[in-house]
Amino acid sequence: MTWRLLATPGAAPEHGRPRVVAAVHGLADHGSTWQDLAVRLGPGYRCYAVDAPWSGDPGRSLVDSAGPAQWLRRALAAVPEPVDVLVGHSFGANAVLDHLATGAPPTVSAAVLLAPLVRPADQAPHPVLIARTRAAIRQVVADGLRARLGPRAAHVADDLLATMVDKALQRVPDGAADLVLDRLLATPRPALGQVRTPILVLAGRDDQRLAGVRANSLAVLPAAQVRVRPHYGHFCHITQATEVAAECAEFLDRVVPALSPAGPTLEVSA
Template sequence: MTWRLLAAPRADPAPGHARVVAAVHGLADNGTTWQDLAALLGAGYRWYTVDAPWSGDPGRSLTDGARPAEWLRQALADLPEPVDILVGHSFGANAVLDHLATRPAPEVRAAVLLAPLVRPAEQAPHPVLVARTRAAIRQVVADGLRARLGPRAAHVADDVLAAMVDKAVARVPDGATELVLDRLLATPRPALGQVNTPALVLAGRGDQRLAGVRANSLTVMPAVEVSIHPHYGHFCHITEAAEVAAECAEFLDRVVPAPSPTGPTLEVVA
């Protein structure tokens, strides 16, 4: 598994003078999804990104691979330095949740979960929910394509855009739908009540397919802060990047203060 170091917007901080981030993307996405958020948070962070097994890379399959938490645990072991902050989007956020629920050692200092896939405890996994989830997966892939196009999407002919969506959906790895359903139907679960890692959950009322207001059910985590916005969609880290970056910065400055540029200060006793 190969991690990539995102280029810092300014001079890369020296080792020991940056908060180290490992970022995990969602279904049929890749590590480039973090470029805007990383740039907005600034050079005080060092970002590692990876193309997970559920990326849209040709030939990817999830039918015989490790579970998301197992994969993430192995991938983190390959990083060249300890991680301070885990960031995950959509299915990647669920991989982070599952990883934290195993109470790994060493533990990260904080987590940011963007639009995690959540089923409230009172919503039984009936066939209608399963059918809606399957349809939602296709729509989320389409939303991701539109988010990346940004204003250009308005100038793309409908038939061309539909063909682009079909092509993007075709890149969803084998076994992905079943794995997403498995993790969606498993939340919330008792193990999350033991996760003491400070975590920020960001979701939006505009994301009614897989996340949205259902993210409130993650308040079972003792050190979680859940923030739901009326205008955030599933890809808020792209479409509302500046706002997401501001929320992340405020949270991380509180729970993972930036290292001193000059090292620890010695107290002089007269």
């Protein structure tokens, strides 16, 4: 697997080396989803992104593959320098959460979870929840397309958008829907109370499909700050990139200690 180093503006920070961020995308997405956020975080952060097995790349399959946490551990070992911060969006946020809940190395200083998939503790995994989750996967793919289209989305006819969503869903890896359901229904609640890593959870109040106010149930994490914003969407790292970057930087500046000066420049390798 190959991590890509995302472009950031400006020179290195005046004091110390940049904080190293590893970012994990959601279902049927790609590592490029983090570019806007990386630019807005600025030179104080060096951001890497990877295309996970649950991306929309042709030929990908999750059947009989390692679970998200196991995959992430192997992926982190391939980052060309030690990671200070883990960032995950949607299903990628759950991979980050599962990794932290296992307590397995490599460890990080902090994490940011954007619109994670969470089942509130008082909601049993009944058939209605499962059916809604399957329908929500389609809606999330549609929201992702709209987020990337930006203002152009207003000029795309509904039937054309539906066709685009169908094509995107065809690229969703085999077994992905079942894996999403599995992780939604098996949120590792008993282990969450043991996670001491400082965590920022960001979600949108009206994002009722896979995240939204359900993120409040992550308050069980002893070192978590859960922030539900009224105007954030499921893809807030794209549609509200400036605000999300500011929230991330404010949080990380407080919880991640100042880092020593940077050593030699490292190159990204497979």
